[in-house]
Amino acid sequence: MINVLQRPLESALVAQIEKEIEDKLVSAPVPKVARFVMYAHVPVVGYWRYRDRIVLRQVPAGAPQPPRAG
Known part of the structure; x- marks a missing residue:
């Protein structure tokens, strides 16, 4: 390798x-x-896992929840 000073x-x-x-x-x-x-139109119940890469889980008890339709 040569530096900019050519040494x-x-x-x-x-x-x-x-x-x-x-x-x-x-x-x-x-x-x-x-x-x-992340938010969804329907609550996540339980969990979903894709190998060791992605895990979707429901929010913990006591966390803010969206209002229920109906």
Whole structure:
């Protein structure tokens, strides 16, 4: 590698750059956990799961509820 001043980069700096690229860009991504509140026309009763990727659950007891139609 050559820097903008046309001098060879030090091998320690090259190794550091390579390690940062590997750690931040190349390595396999780590699964992340997120929580979203979503609304539906009918309440969710129980839960629904798609593998270990998505879980839909009913709101906890005592949480605000939409008004019931009818």
